[in-house]
Amino acid sequence: MTAVGRIVGIDLGTTFSAIATVMPTGKPVVLSNREGERLTPSVVLFEGAQSVLVGSMAKRSAVTAPLDVVEFVKRQMGNPDWKFETSTGEQYGAEAISAMILTRLKEDAELVLGAGQVTDAVITVPAFFDDARRRATRDAGTIAGLNVLRVLNEPTAAALAYGFVNHGDQTVLVFDLGGGTFDVTVLRIAGSDFDVIGTDGLHELGGFEWDNRLMEWLNDQFRQAGGPDLSEPFESAADLRDKAELAKHVLSQATTARVVLSGGGVTKSIIITREVFEGITADLLNQSRDLMISLVEEMGLAFSDIDNILLVGGSTRMPMVPRMVADISGRQPLQVDNVDELVALGAAIQADLLGPDGPMLDGPAPRISDVTSQGLGVIALNDQRIPCNTIVVARNSKIPSQGAEIFGTADDGQTAIRVHVTQGDDEDPGYVRLVTKGRYPDGGQPLAIPPYDAGAPIQVVLHYDIDQTIQVEVIDLTAGASLGTFEVDNVANLTDEELAEAIRKNKELGVG
Ligand SMILES: Nc1ncnc2c1ncn2[C@@H]1O[C@H](COP(=O)(O)OP(=O)(O)OP(=O)(O)O)[C@@H](O)[C@H]1O
Ligand SMILES: [Mg+2]
Structure with missing residues (x-):
């Protein structure tokens, strides 16, 4: 028998990615990256044609080297017309860039698990991803040298991780608001059966949109104070994005945040209140609210039929989210501490079930039944x-x-x-x-x-x-x-030749 490698679950997120595995003890755990972080920013910095940096260092370079930094690439999966061109003129598609992120996660996991150990993976996708986006995700894994066992829906993964520790029969609604996408899924958990009954989502609704609103608002304030437009050039826009995201995080804890902006010889300290932030983003929140309500109705359910609402994704840390969900459903949603790790943990559980050596999981093996997200x-x-x-x-x-x-x-x-x-x-x-x-x-x-x-x-x-x-x-x-x-030979995806070429290029690339 050939030696089998370690099987991992990967949450390939719009803004952050995570990798997890089921340890020999039977517990799923998130593996820290080489920086010691449990989440790796999904950001790539190109350094010439042969080398890329992935993660926190790349994210921090967004302001100084904006033309060589690529973020939010998940938004472009399945879009054959999108290419990122580096300052040295190299072009990369969304699959190749996602593969760089996956390669980094794999190599970091191997620092923990042993060199060459990570061979097989389950990679998660938003439930609403269509065929082209799912294939692009699978191809990214292949380019990164992974045998992709399954492409699993993110809310289903989160529910698996939740159900693994919270036993008992229940109907659960998963409300997953991440960095770039929104998914809402209803499932029944009965014993070790996970039965998804309905799902819906928007692939352009996430923390990114909230950041954009805050950027616009801050830029307006700055211009009213006599400052120049910071939305251009790239450098000042990247700085504005950074500060807006930080202020957004502050507003999840405190009711006001202070942002210092400078440009064109003008420096201005701007205060934003949580109330103003909630006002300028209310329509975004309403989009998630309306989709949640319509899915519950479509399933022929009432909120009283739902036993638990599980919040998943970093953006559910904004207080407006649990408040809205509680208002609509009449019950307090569950907010675990590791909202941004549940998806990776669930992917690791699914990966373990598909492993050639049978599950190592502690407890009965879950049975998962999912639904199509699109007709x-x-x-x-x-x-x-x-x-x-x-x-x-x-x-x-x-x-x-x-x-x-x-x-x-x-x-x-x-x-x-x-x-x-x-x-x-x-x-x-x-x-x-x-x-x-x-x-x-x-x-x-x-x-x-x-x-x-x-x-x-x-x-x-x-x-x-x-x-x-x-x-x-x-x-x-x-x-x-x-x-x-x-x-279906999806037009939006790589041909076999393009895939082979991307695999070859990724092997030659130094990913740090
Ligand atoms: N304390 C916080 N307050 C507000 N927003 C937060 C907080 N912590 C994280 N976020 C936001 O959560 C988002 C990242 O969440 P997460 O890691 O779940 O997304 P992702 O997996 O990258 O994206 P997706 O699942 O949409 O592909 C970012 O927009 C980030 O700014
Ligand atoms: Mg996510």
Whole structure:
């Protein structure tokens, strides 16, 4: 038998990442990085073409070397049009940069666990991530030299970590507000069964948005005091972001924070109260509130049916969050100290369950059942020959899941069809994401058929696997023959050649 490495769980966050493992004692623990921190800033500093710095040192360099520092890269996962260009002209995609963060986490974990020991990982993603973003995350792990066992939903991971120490049957709502994303998930815990019943989220709602509001407000105050606009150039904007985030943290403890800004020969000390901060960010909080309410309603539940509300993510430390949740639900939410570690701990638990040597976990092995976060559909012409998106697998279906729909061919004698698979929940093709290649109507998966009369039945079977990646089968019902089964070759993702090249480059790179 080949030697197996240590299996880890990784929370690859927008602002902070963490790595955890189940120790031989059966307990999941977060592993400290080389700086001795339990959270590693998801920030990369490029130093020429061959070397990068990841973590706190890179974050601190954002002000002095803003053109070579990249932050919030998780926001760009699954976006093939985004590239970061360093001051020396090198270009990197979101997968390659995320891989640098993962490489750093892996190497730091190996300082604790032993060199070359970390081989397999479960990496978490926001529940609302679509296929392209999930694949991009998996690819980032592959580039970093990890065997990615599973891509796990962050709120599900958090619930696993919570349920590991808080036994008892219960319905739990996980409210996860991190640095860049918001997820809300409802699940039932019964014994060691974790059964997710519904999930929803916004991938552009997190601490970053709160920081932006505070930056704008501070900049306005500074300009009213005769100072220059600090939102440009990069250096002063990075400094403003730093100070805004720090002030936000202060306002979680104290009711006022003082921020000193300088530029253009003007220095000004500005005081912001928690009340003002809550006022300028109220609409952001309301977005999370409305989504939480609508998910509970969609599940056919009332807040009285929910036994516990678990707050996860660093942004739930802002007092406005537990207060709002308590107001809406009528119960005090649970606020554990390690809100930003639960996801990594849960990922470690899931990783342990998937390990080749069987679980080391202390206690009964949890059974996890999750749901799809987005509907899966096909674009077809309706009776008026207008393209419509037909949902084939509904959102919040148990995964793995499968759905099938029968469509008719459009024209007499047509000898090819194109299958356009979508992700999203709207009938209008303009509001969903195309996951098959090209644009409608020219792209899609081209398949040859015999020349039938119009209306010949073609069945499309869509399948979500446990990682929520998509598989498609198309069946010609006239001939009773499958036209093919294919994994959606997501246009937003790396090709095999690009992936191989990224692996090669990452190996050559010094990650410090
Ligand atoms: N005491 C605090 N008060 C207010 N905000 C805080 C506090 N501590 C952390 N945060 C904020 O929490 C966010 C980071 O949280 P977390 O580490 O959970 O996010 P993440 O995992 O990086 O992001 P995501 O899960 O969205 O990808 C940052 O925006 C940070 O400013
Ligand atoms: Mg997170």
